[in-house]
Structure formats: structure tokens, C-alpha cells
Amino acid sequence: MMEKTPLRPSVATYPLFFFFSSVVEEHSAVVEDVCGGKEGRNPVNCQWIHGPIIVGAGPSGLAVSACLKQNGIPFLILERSNCVASLWQEKTYDRLKLHLPTQFCQLPFLCFPEDFPRYPTKQQFISYMESYATHFSIQPRFKQAVERAELIDGFWMVFQPRTFSLNNFSIAAYRTCTALNNEIS
Numbered sequence: 723m724m725e726k727t728p729l730r731p732s733v734a735t736y737p738l739f740f741f742f743s744s745v746v747e748e749h750s751a752v753v754e755d756v757c758g759g760k761e762g763r764n765p766v767n768c769q770w771i772h773g774p775i776i777v778g779a780g781p782s783g784l785a786v787s788a789c790l791k792q793n794g795i796p797f798l799i800l801e802r803s804n805c806v807a808s809l810w811q812e813k814t815y816d817r818l819k820l821h822l823p824t825q826f827c828q829l830p831f832l833c834f835p836e837d838f839p840r841y842p843t844k845q846q847f848i849s850y851m852e853s854y855a856t857h858f859s860i861q862p863r864f865k866q867a868v869e870r871a872e873l874i875d876g877f878w879m880v881f882q883p884r885t886f887s888l889n890n891f892s893i894a895a896y897r898t899c900t901a902l903n904n905e906i907s
Contacts, residue, residue, distance in 0.1 A: 773797045775880050777871070779806045779862040784851060785829045788858045792831060799860065800880070802867040806860075807851035810844060818844040829854055 774790065776783045779801035790797045805811050819841045820827050824834040827847075832854055838846055855862075871880045 771796075771798050775800065775871075775878070777868045777880070778802075779855070779860075779864075780809060781807065781829060781851065783862075784854055784858075784860060787860045788829065788831055788854070791858050791860070799862040800866040800868055800882075801862040801864050804864045806855045806862065807848055810848050810851065814844055816844060820847060832857055 773796035774786075776786050776790075776797055776799040779787075779799055783799055783801070784806060787797060787799050801808065803812065821841070823840050824838060824842060827842075828834050828850075834842065834850055838850070842850065854860075867882055869881045871878055873879075
């Protein structure tokens, strides 16, 4: 049987903040344990976020963000790079084109421009991703890497190298659009 890892930050990961919702009193023990404040520990600036945390501002993260925004659900999107669609912008070769027609690659609620070819180029796809983020007023927090997410006492804790976030549910949309969902109602 695997021993449960204690909720203590490692050298590389320690809590500096998390985001608030209206249930802070109800879950004060979790907040106290995570944020510190007990004798012998340094208290940290703690906050909750009232909504999902989306990890990654690529196509999957942007699509999830737009769907949440269309339904009036607040969210936070964290991106480790300094731009949307960072893998497309930083890790692909310039001659790359989509290998599927646009009808299979467009994101929810916004079609590709009509003047785009059936198989858009890398730059056209990046332009579409940037205009998608602008169209839906999606504002990722850039340069925010996420090391891991853990479900602890009913809360998703999203750990970053120098920060973490705590909320009731989290969505990870990173490369393969893996969804970590804990009761979105």
C-alpha cells in the first residue's frame, strides 16, 4: 500500500497564494493547513478562485475557456509560456500546415475565416488562436507553469514552482486535453 504524501511543499514547490470563494469559513481547516499560520510555519497570502483553473492556453484550453465564458462561469487560465498556442508558436516548423480540414479543427463558437484555405498554415492557425482569445476576451496568466494538481479534502490544489491555487474543481487542458473535473454544476 502506497503511503499518502503529506501536504507539505517541496523545495521547488511552496504555496504563496490561492484563490477565494464564499466557502472559506466552511473549509477553514483545509485553508489553515495549506496556508500555514500555525506555530512554527510562515503564513502565506492565501486566496480562493471561484471557478475552474485551466492549465494551458493552447487550442484545448482556449476552447474550454470560451465554453465557460459563454455559460457565465468564472475561470482562471494558466499558461507556462508567454503566448497563446505556445507549442504552435515555439515548437513547430514554419512550413507546417494543419493535416485535417478546417471544419474538424475550428474551436467552439468561432469558425475559421472564410478566406482561409482548407488546410491552414502554421501562421494562419496561430492567427486564428490569437483572434479566438481576443474575441472571447480570454486573458491567460502567462509565465505560470503548473507542476501538479492534487485533490485534497475535496479541493483541487494546483501547485506551481512558487505558487499554487485552491478551488473546488479544476480542468487541465494541456496538449492532449486531459480533463480533471470535480463536480461542475
